[in-house]
Amino acid sequence: METKLDELQQTFLKISKTKLSLTKISGDRLDLDYGIVLPKTVANQVFKYLEETIEYYQGELTQVRIFGKFHKIPRQQVAFGDDGLKYTFSGVTVPAKPWTNVLESLRNMVGCLTGHHYNFVLINRYRNGKDHIGEHRDAEKDLDRNSPIVSISLGQQRNFILKHGESRGKNKSKSIRPVKLALEHGSILLMNPPTNEIWYHSLPPCKTAPGVRINLTFRKIIV
Numbered sequence: 256m257e258t259k260l261d262e263l264q265q266t267f268l269k270i271s272k273t274k275l276s277l278t279k280i281s282g283d284r285l286d287l288d289y290g291i292v293l294p295k296t297v298a299n300q301v302f303k304y305l306e307e308t309i310e311y312y313q314g315e316l317t318q319v320r321i322f323g324k325f326h327k328i329p330r331q332q333v334a335f336g337d338d339g340l341k342y343t344f345s346g347v348t349v350p351a352k353p354w355t356n357v358l359e360s361l362r363n364m365v366g367c368l369t370g371h372h373y374n375f376v377l378i379n380r381y382r383n384g385k386d387h388i389g390e391h392r393d394a395e396k397d398l399d400r401n402s403p404i405v406s407i408s409l410g411q412q413r414n415f416i417l418k419h420g421e422s423r424g425k426n427k428s429k430s431i432r433p434v435k436l437a438l439e440h441g442s443i444l445l446m447n448p449p450t451n452e453i454w455y456h457s458l459p460p461c462k463t464a465p466g467v468r469i470n471l472t473f474r475k476i477i478v
């Protein structure tokens with residue numbers, strides 16, 4: 256196991272020094288970059304490592320507060336980060352666990368590739384096609400607005416839907432079409448500013464995608 260982990264860290268270091276070729280997706284205050292960052296064999300190894308080692312939150316930390324009521328989140332979640340970091344969203348505060356060696360080297364890789372420093376990663380695990388995340392923006396006040404949020408996906412491919420804030424619901428003032436991305440195993444998605452100020456995103460349930468999916472979002476929390 257040890258040597259395998261060293262190997263994985265070496266692989267991340269090698270990828271750090273490459274130049275990513277990503278596809279730009281833009282629209283009205285939408286700025287995304289998408290592509291494959293981890294070759295399939297590496298993505299398989301990372302997925303396996305995470306499945307074997309990561310313990311997700313239990314108890315109170317598996318709930319969110321919406322309009323004062325607590326709801327169990329329809330997925331599993333855990334966060335890692337620099338010492339003492341916390342992140343508050345949807346009425347809950349999650350404490351970061353200390354970095355593992357592999358997650359820290361993945362964080363460093365993401366930093367090298369994007370030119371931004373990340374101090375926190377939120378990991379979401381979708382156990383099956385029913386698990387999902389509802390429409391939201393990642394625009395909490397303790398997130399550094401100038402840093403892209405970097406999302407790495409592993410396992411089951413799922414659709415990721417982005418909706419313009421002024422094109423949602425009954426009182427919409429614009430009719431901008433949603434953007435749909437199939438997030439592949441080993442892919443990276445950069446949500447660049449100001450995307451998260453304007454656009455909402457979700458990962459809806461999908462019956463035809465029953466496998467486990469793990470998503471890591473690297474974030475910069477203002478300290």
Ligand SMILES: O=C(O)CCC(=O)C(=O)O
Nearest residue numbers: 377379388393458470472
């Ligand atoms: O699972 C994903 O691709 C997105 C997760 C997400 O939006 C979040 O954690 O804020």
Ligand SMILES: [Fe+2]
Nearest residue numbers: 391392393456
């Ligand atoms: Fe999000």
